[in-house]
């Protein structure tokens with residue numbers, strides 16, 4: 001097992017601001033999920049991991065929209081990468097500067113998003129097809145900021161025979177300091193299985209750190225993926241939904257630290273309340289709508305979870321959610337007492 005703990009450290013030079021990441025396990029940028037409040041929960045269990053913002057549109061940011069997504073990053077504990085998407089080089093470099101000023105640990109350029117709304121306009125995965133523009137984006141942003149610039153992309157647009165290796169080598173030459181690879185093409189979306197083998201082959205070619213992404217949901221997947229890819233790090237996306245402790249759990253496993261304790265049912269239910277309270281504090285009654293999707297992801301895999309979940313997502317306000325959860329906890333504790 002020594003192989004896995006050779007080094008947990010990823011070093012990025014930057015242009016005057018170098019960065020060290022003391023964990024191989026990172027949180028994916030997830031639109032609609034990895035906001036400041038969610039990151040705070042993830043951070044409780046993963047003090048050293050690199051966490052990402054949701055993807056942020058550069059043009060909007062330049063015009064003053066979405067600024068809350070990069071607000072006061074320097075006040076957050078631990079490293080936070082800001083992910084930007086757009087196809088306009090000037091907008092992307094200006095947005096990168098704003099993010100850097102706000103405390104971004106690094107700037108990541110999204111070259112993998114398959115969503116039509118984004119790729120039709122030339123951003124996200126469309127950049128795989130517009131390689132000259134992709135290279136220009138990396139160069140411009142690298143010249144605009146001092147922190148490292150990284151790229152997150154996929155294994156191809158339509159298929160895996162598009163010489164993505166050449167594309168990635170050119171991004172490396174342009175100044176990208178780390179590449180995250182989701183092991184699927186744009187066409188595959190989320191279907192099939194992530195191709196860790198191909199990530200491993202690309203890892204051998206690149207000099208910069210390669211982060212493997214796709215279908216890593218638990219410590220066992222993490223070991224298998226590291227073994228297959230020899231990647232410098234792992235990025236976890238869907239595995240975090242409803243389980244904000246997951247990055248920490250996988251980080252412990254990869255670092256071979258024993259004693260990670262997954263929250264028990266009561267703690268998971270209390271986490272829902274904590275999350276909801278933060279959302280209401282930040283967003284008022286709209287917070288409840290956002291909380292509902294997190295509730296349905298978290299409230300699962302225990303007896304009566306389905307019926308409780310159905311009630312929780314129909315609750316009309318935060319008080320009703322709390323009452324339902326407190327009642328469920330009382331019932332759980334009562335049943336525990338009877339059984340012991």
Ligand SMILES: Cc1cc2nc3c(=O)[nH]c(=O)nc-3n(C[C@H](O)[C@H](O)[C@H](O)COP(=O)(O)O)c2cc1C
Nearest residue numbers: 028029030031054055152182214215216236237238
């Ligand atoms: C709800 C959701 C939102 C996502 N948002 C982003 C995003 O903002 N930027 C990005 O690069 N990828 C985004 N992705 C893709 C993930 O970061 C990740 O690459 C993908 O889910 C594969 O990893 P996984 O198998 O661990 O989920 C998103 C995925 C999901 C499911």
